[in-house]
Amino acid sequence: MVELRQVRHRYEGRLVLDLEQFSVPRTGALTVVGHNGSGKSTLLRLLALLEAPTEGQVVFNGAVVPRRAPASLRRRVTLVEQRPILFRGTVRQNLEYGLRIRDVAQTAANGIIGDVVEQLGLQALLGRRRHELSDGEVQRVAVARALALRPDVLLLDEPASSADRAAAGALYRALAAERAARPLAVCIATHQLEDAYRWGDDIRALAEGRLSPVTPENLFRVDLPAGDGVKSVRVGNINIAVMTDRTGPVVLAVPPTDIFVSREPLPSSARNVLSGRVTGMAIEHRGAGVHVRADVGGVELVAAVTAEAARDLGLSPGNAVVFSFKATAVQVF
Amino acid sequence: MDFLAEGFRRALTLLASGDAEIYGIALLTLKVAIVATVIACATGLPLGYFLATRRFWGRRAALTVVNTALAFPTVVVGLLLYGLLSRRGPLGDLGWLYTWQAIVVGDVLLALPLAAALSAAAIQGVDPRVRRTAETLGAGPLRTAWTVAREARFALAAVMTAAFGQVVAEIGAAMIVGGNIRGSTRTLTTAVALFTSQGDFGMALALGFVLLTMALVINVALQVLQGRGGG
Numbered sequence: 092m093v094e095l096r097q098v099r100h101r102y103e104g105r106l107v108l109d110l111e112q113f114s115v116p117r118t119g120a121l122t123v124v125g126h127n128g129s130g131k132s133t134l135l136r137l138l139a140l141l142e143a144p145t146e147g148q149v150v151f152n153g154a155v156v157p158r159r160a161p162a163s164l165r166r167r168v169t170l171v172e173q174r175p176i177l178f179r180g181t182v183r184q185n186l187e188y189g190l191r192i193r194d195v196a197q198t199a200a201n202g203i204i205g206d207v208v209e210q211l212g213l214q215a216l217l218g219r220r221r222h223e224l225s226d227g228e229v230q231r232v233a234v235a236r237a238l239a240l241r242p243d244v245l246l247l248d249e250p251a252s253s254a255d256r257a258a259a260g261a262l263y264r265a266l267a268a269e270r271a272a273r274p275l276a277v278c279i280a281t282h283q284l285e286d287a288y289r290w291g292d293d294i295r296a297l298a299e300g301r302l303s304p305v306t307p308e309n310l311f312r313v314d315l316p317a318g319d320g321v322k323s324v325r326v327g328n329i330n331i332a333v334m335t336d337r338t339g340p341v342v343l344a345v346p347p348t349d350i351f352v353s354r355e356p357l358p359s360s361a362r363n364v365l366s367g368r369v370t371g372m373a374i375e376h377r378g379a380g381v382h383v384r385a386d387v388g389g390v391e392l393v394a395a396v397t398a399e400a401a402r403d404l405g406l407s408p409g410n411a412v413v414f415s416f417k418a419t420a421v422q423v424f
Numbered sequence: 425m426d427f428l429a430e431g432f433r434r435a436l437t438l439l440a441s442g443d444a445e446i447y448g449i450a451l452l453t454l455k456v457a458i459v460a461t462v463i464a465c466a467t468g469l470p471l472g473y474f475l476a477t478r479r480f481w482g483r484r485a486a487l488t489v490v491n492t493a494l495a496f497p498t499v500v501v502g503l504l505l506y507g508l509l510s511r512r513g514p515l516g517d518l519g520w521l522y523t524w525q526a527i528v529v530g531d532v533l534l535a536l537p538l539a540a541a542l543s544a545a546a547i548q549g550v551d552p553r554v555r556r557t558a559e560t561l562g563a564g565p566l567r568t569a570w571t572v573a574r575e576a577r578f579a580l581a582a583v584m585t586a587a588f589g590q591v592v593a594e595i596g597a598a599m600i601v602g603g604n605i606r607g608s609t610r611t612l613t614t615a616v617a618l619f620t621s622q623g624d625f626g627m628a629l630a631l632g633f634v635l636l637t638m639a640l641v642i643n644v645a646l647q648v649l650q651g652r653g654g655g
Contacts, residue, residue: 139560166562176553179574189561240561 092117092244092276093138093168098147100133100300108133108144108300115244115278120270122291123280130300131280132173135246138278139170166193169240173248173280175233177221182213182232189240207235210265227258234262238269244276245269251286263290288342288424309345309392321362321418328388332362332418342424349420350394352383353413354404361415365392369410372401385412427625434626435633443630445606450634453612456524457592457638460531464587467532468539469580473569475540476547477555487544493537498530498596505530505601522603527611530597535587542586546579547572581650588642592635612638 094114100107108130115121115138125131136142137149140160149156151164169189177185186207190200208214211231216224224232230250237245245266251259263286269275281287287294288310296303311331313324317338323330324343333343351357356364367387374381381401383394392414396404406412438446475487507513509521509529520526550572558571573580595613602609604618612635619628 136556141556141559162562162564165559168560169562170556170560172553172556174553176551176557178554178557178571188558192562192564192567236561 092152093140094150095134095137095144096148096150098137098144098149100137100142100147101145102133106300108137110134110147110300110302113295113302115246115276116293117243117276118270118274119276120266120290120292121276121278122287122294123278123297124282124287124294125280125297125303126282129297131297132248133300134297135170135248135278135280138244139168139246140165141170166240167242168244168246169237169242170246171230171233171237171248171250173252174226175230177224177229177232177236180220181217182219182224183217185232186217186236186239189236193240203239203241207239207265210238210261210268211235212261227255231258231262234265238265241273242275244278247277247279249281250279251281251283259286266290288344288422309347309350311343311390312340313343314340315423327390329365329390331421333421333423334418335421335423337423344422344424345392345416345420346422347382347393347395349416350392351415352394352396352400352404352406353415354411356413357415359415360417362418363421364413364415366411366413367392369406369408369412371408372406374398381406383412385414387414431625431629435630438627438630439633446627446630446634448607449610449612449615449631450638452524452610453592453635454638456527456531456598456611457588460528460535460591461584461588463528463532464535464539464591465584468536468587469543469573469583470569471536471540472543472545472583473547473573476544477569477572487541490537490541490544494541496534496537498534498594499600500596501533502530502597502600505533505597509601521601522605522609524602524609526601527598527609530601531591531594534594534597535590538590539583539587542583543580546576546583549579550575578650581646585643585646589639592639592642 092115094112095110096112098108098110098113113134123131123134137144140149140151140156143149143158143160151167156164178188183204186204187200190203195203208217211234213231213235216228216232221229230252234247234250250262266277270277279286279290294310311326313326315324315333315335315338316322319336321332321334323332331343351359351361356366365387367385369383370386370391371384372381373384379398381396381398383396383401383406385392385394394414475483475490505526506521508515509518509526510516511521520529554575555568555572558568563571593613595617598611599614599617602611602614604610604614610618612631616628616631616635619625619631
């Protein structure tokens, strides 16, 4: 839907974003993880067509966006900033702002506002002004203000950073409901891996303005059986042992750094010992680490090792390899 | 002291008697000040917004020019304008020299840099997220500017007050291009200067009172306007 091609973006000469290609698919829910200063917010501003990249192109729906994006195009993408700001006036006036710009009739606007207010639980706040709201409430109003516009692409910068868990849950449920109701591309930037794992169909990691190969991969959506302690769940053709009290639908994450890589099975405490073949190797940006991708029983796993270890093990694509990790290393979201 | 007290007494008598000359001068001053303020703000505020929000080549130089123009001596502006408007000047055909329109032009030239520089500072004081948020919610350039201006409404009202204050109190340009012609281009400031030099201290003081009252009324009116609506 929105795509960045060969984008290099600078602020006062300093390179803050360097992306060969980055796209938000039409109906995808993409999460971008990264620390503060990793370039997430800049990335979102470029995707929101608020700024033009210093070099490279922004492509929207297949067409290259001019350097000064026309308002008609910008109206299809909406960004909610990390610390959103409300305009002067009441919450209701804020929710009406974008609808007025789009010449939505008052009756229709009331209906739309009623929907988003209900989705995000804002009924009690409609008559309040910005100084009467908490940070978390401002954030929810800002998301509601964006959702009310029914954009094709919704970009959210740390949408749950000021909200308590219950409010964050309501916010994400509203997003899920919206996505279920109509085609909507969502891109969320967050530093909270938990949010990323829970809400992203796809996760990208950003570090120092570049896409990092240290993507939090190895994610599996599973249904956990009832019971306590170590559980075994089927993923593809393999079983993964996981230590959790949780039951029902969850996302399992195996951090690439928690996987031991060997050429043969080794005696250890690891409950998960999976044999397979190396399918690819990627050298980290700074060259100190290597990401080893392997097919283990029809499931692709990524392990992070040092360049030295990869050399010592003589790893290369096609090699037989064993990935081991403890049941307690598996994170449940 | 008798001289001062006598001056006050005469001023009050003149004001109370509804002296036609005083009110004629006051009305002309008000007309000139309002027209000049409206023109200066209508062009200066958008210019200030532009300088505050756009990054372009020469922006720093433009800001320096505007800021320098703030300190432009009014008599020099009057002098230059005189050169332009005099019969042999490039704008002589307009026939504006010694008319109230010439005073308006001089006042606009003086108030415009003030309106531009102060409104640029006011707009720069608005949280940059306001502009970005308006844009991401689909606002075009005009709506975005309006939204940002609304956030800076107190500062912008102060800019308008300052511009009005500048034109209403200005004397140098008004004297040179207006000519201080009785019943035609005599404004409160030029009249005060004239009556003082003629020794009619009471008349000068009465006109001074009118000038002060005018400034007070305009300020109060703007404050009332600002007070409408909350945050």
